[in-house]
Each structure stands twice: as structure tokens, then as C-alpha cells.
Amino acid sequence: MNNPFRPTAGATPPEIIGREGLLDEFAYGLRIRSGAPGLLTIFTGARGVGKTVMLGAAEDLARTQGWAVVAETATPGFIGRIGNAMRQLADELGPGPGGRRVTAVTAAGFGITTQLPPAQQLEWREEGVRLLRLLDQQRTGLVITVDEIHAADRQEIAQLAADVQHFIREGLPIGLVFAGLPAAVSDLLNEGVATFLRRADRIDLHAASVEAVQQSYRDTFDQGGFTLEPQLARRAAEATGGYPFLIQLVGYFLWQEAEKISPVLTEGMVDEAAAAARRRNGRMVIEAALSTASRRDLDFLEAMAEDEGPSTTGDIGARIRARPNTVGNYRIRLIDAGLIEPAGYGLVRFAIPGLREHLLQGRDQT
Numbered sequence: 001m002n003n004p005f006r007p008t009a010g011a012t013p014p015e016i017i018g019r020e021g022l023l024d025e026f027a028y029g030l031r032i033r034s035g036a037p038g039l040l041t042i043f044t045g046a047r048g049v050g051k052t053v054m055l056g057a058a059e060d061l062a063r064t065q066g067w068a069v070v071a072e073t074a075t076p077g078f079i080g081r082i083g084n085a086m087r088q089l090a091d092e093l094g095p096g097p098g099g100r101r102v103t104a105v106t107a108a109g110f111g112i113t114t115q116l117p118p119a120q121q122l123e124w125r126e127e128g129v130r131l132l133r134l135l136d137q138q139r140t141g142l143v144i145t146v147d148e149i150h151a152a153d154r155q156e157i158a159q160l161a162a163d164v165q166h167f168i169r170e171g172l173p174i175g176l177v178f179a180g181l182p183a184a185v186s187d188l189l190n191e192g193v194a195t196f197l198r199r200a201d202r203i204d205l206h207a208a209s210v211e212a213v214q215q216s217y218r219d220t221f222d223q224g225g226f227t228l229e230p231q232l233a234r235r236a237a238e239a240t241g242g243y244p245f246l247i248q249l250v251g252y253f254l255w256q257e258a259e260k261i262s263p264v265l266t267e268g269m270v271d272e273a274a275a276a277a278r279r280r281n282g283r284m285v286i287e288a289a290l291s292t293a294s295r296r297d298l299d300f301l302e303a304m305a306e307d308e309g310p311s312t313t314g315d316i317g318a319r320i321r322a323r324p325n326t327v328g329n330y331r332i333r334l335i336d337a338g339l340i341e342p343a344g345y346g347l348v349r350f351a352i353p354g355l356r357e358h359l360l361q362g363r364d365q366t
């Protein structure tokens with residue numbers, strides 16, 4: 001058996017841990033096919049918590065029910081790409097019930113116009129209606145997923161929302177599932193560009209429980225023919241804090257050790273895998289997240305790192321010698337960047353595990 005762990009963004013893990021029941025409403029919607037609340041769902045959560053994996057799970061579920069799927073990321077021009085994919089699907093299905101049954105399509109990468117001109121906008125909507133009627137005849141429908149919605153152009157989002165709302169009003173079988181960083185999604189919903197999306201079922205993803213990770217490690221290593229004693233599975237699980245990206249990294253390195261050193265895992269091997277996982281997490285998730293941070297952003301974050309738990313904005317202001325207004329502006333910037341999150345009135349905390357340790361290390365090195 002090959003290493004089953006997948007420490008790569010969006011890759012399907014050997015087991016989707018701690019997400020039981022989260023797609024039940026969506027699945028129910030696929031049965032009802034039109035107007036069910038679960039057909040409009042938004043997944044939010046920090047980087048690496050498993051949003052893209054949940055979109056993939058929703059797509060798979062839709063396909064097994066015979067639905068067509070258009071999967072997109074909200075980079076500029078996504079609305080045009082979704083439109084093209086819908087037109088292709090409609091053409092493949094043909095004008096009537098004799099058309100071929102299509103179950104999946106990935107949007108084609110052309111049509112990079114940020115905003116569709118009005119004529120094309122109407123055409124988009126008509127194509128959509130044509131496709132959805134064809135799918136409706138087959139008693140299926142269309143699910144559109146849009147990842148990284150926090151980065152979306154507001155006009156494109158507004159257009160997508162208006163069109164989907166139109167399809168729903170016509171009683172057509174459409175589902176829309178989004179994913180994005182929590183604070184930025186809240187802003188998007190509050191800005192009023194797409195009021196209709198506020199009705200979406202919002203599912204905030206968090207770390208899995210350490211117990212669930214422990215059990216999953218036990219099962220997965222067992223299937224690979226390795227021996228991972230319960231207390232060692234526990235130790236490995238604790239090193240992940242239940243954080244999905246770390247679950248994959250620790251599992252991946254531990255599997256490598258089992259292959260290279262011995263099929264019976266030891267405490268030393270678990271600790272080695274955990275250390276390797278932390279280093280890789282630092283390089284991949286944290287440095288990527290920090291790549292757009294300015295010097296002042298870093299000052300703010302380093303001031304936070306002095307606290308063991310959440311920091312008060314008052315303390316941060318005193319440490320970086322900034323006025324409340326300035327602190328407030330940086331706070332918003334950093335929340336939008338997914339680096340920190342609100343933790344109650346006047347409090348913020350780090351949104352990415354290991355970020356504090358990374359900042360403290362960096363400071364000690366300079």
C-alpha cells in the first residue's frame with residue numbers, strides 16, 4: 001500500500017475526519033432538486049482547514065446523483081468560465097431528451113473577461129435556463145462550486161448571485177456551493193453586493209477532535225500493515241491539534257518512517273514525524289500566508305506573539321506604539337488576510353496553527 005496521506009492543498013485525504021453530517025442538508029437538497037436551503041451552502045474556515053476538500057466532497061456527491069458539476073475558483077473572469085462550461089454542457093445534452101447524459105465537466109479556461117457586457121449577460125442567463133431545463137427533464141440538475149470566494153471581484157459575484165436567484169425563482173434545479181476565508185466572506189455578505197447569498201447555509205469549519213484523528217491514524221496504519229500503539233497514535237494526533245493540513249503532514253512523515261525504519265512505530269519516530277511536519281507546515285502554509293504581509297503587519301503579529309493566548313488590541317497598540325485607529329486598520333487587514341481572527345470583544349488570536357511559534361523563532365534569529 002502506498003503512502004495514503006495527502007499533504008497538498010485541495011487533495012482528497014485518506015479519510016475526511018470530523019465532517020460527519022455536514023453535507024446532509026446538501027444531499028437532501030439534491031433529492032428535492034429545487035429551492036432546498038442546502039443547495040445554497042458556504043464553507044468558511046482558516047487556510048488548510050479543509051474547505052476545498054469539502055467542495056470536492058459536495059461535487060462527488062452531486063455526480064453520484066447524476067448531477068452535472070461546474071467547479072471554479074474565483075479568480076478574475078470566473079463568471080465567464082462558468083458561462084462557457086454551462087454552454088458546453090447544454091450543447092452536449094442536445095436540444096431534447098435524446099441528448100447524451102453528462103455527469104461532470106470542469107470549466108474550460110477561456111473567456112477571461114472580468115465583466116460580461118449586458119448582451120452577453122443575458123445570453124449567459126438564457127444558456128443557464130436552457131441547460132437547467134434539459135437537466136430537469138432528466139430529473140437531475142447543476143451544481144456550481146466556487147472556491148476562494150473571498151478574492152472574488154464584487155461585480156462578478158453580484159452577477160452570479162442574480163442569475164442563480166433567477167434560476168431558483170424559475171424553479172430550476174441549481175445548487176451553489178462556495179468556500180472562503182471567514183472574515184472576508186462576512187464582509188462580502190455584508191456589503192450588499194449579493195444580498196441573496198446571505199440566505200446560504202454557512203458552515204464554519206474547525207479543527208477535528210484529537211480522538212477522531214487518533215482513531216483514524218490507528219485504522220490507516222493498521223490497513224498498511226504497520227503497528228501504531230494506541231498511546232503513540234494519541235501522541236501523533238496531539239501533535240496535529242486536529243488541524244487537517246497537519247493531520248496529513250504528520251501521517252505522511254510517519255508513514256515514510258514506517259517504510260524506511262521499521263513497521264512497528266516507536267515514540268522517537270512519532271516525534272521525528274511531528275517535527276518534520278511542523279517544519280513543512282511552517283514553510284508551506286505560514287510563509288505563504290505571510291508573503292503579502294508588510295513590515296507593519298509583521299510588527300503587529302510579533303506584538304501578538306508575546307501573549308500565550310488571545311491579545312487585546314490595547315496591548316498591541318502599546319507594544320507597537322500605534323494609535324487605536326491605526327491598530328484597528330491593521331487588525332482588519334490581517335483578519336481579511338486570514339492571519340488572525342476576532343476572539344471576543346477587543347481580542348484577536350492567530351488563525352493559523354504554528355504561526356506564533358514561527359514568529360517567535362524568526363525574532364530569535366534576528
Ligand SMILES: Nc1ncnc2c1ncn2[C@@H]1O[C@H](COP(=O)(O)OP(=O)(O)O)[C@@H](O)[C@H]1O
Pocket residue numbers: 006007008009010011012013015016017018019045046047048049050051052053054208244245246247248
Ligand atoms: N476533514 C479532513 N480530514 C483530514 N484531512 C483533511 C480534511 N480536510 C482537509 N484535509 C487535508 O488538509 C489539507 C488542506 O485541505 P484544503 O481543503 O486544501 O484546505 P483549505 O481549502 O481550507 O485551505 C489537505 O492536505 C487535505 O488533504
Ligand SMILES: [Mg+2]
Pocket residue numbers: 009010051052053147
Ligand atoms: Mg482551499
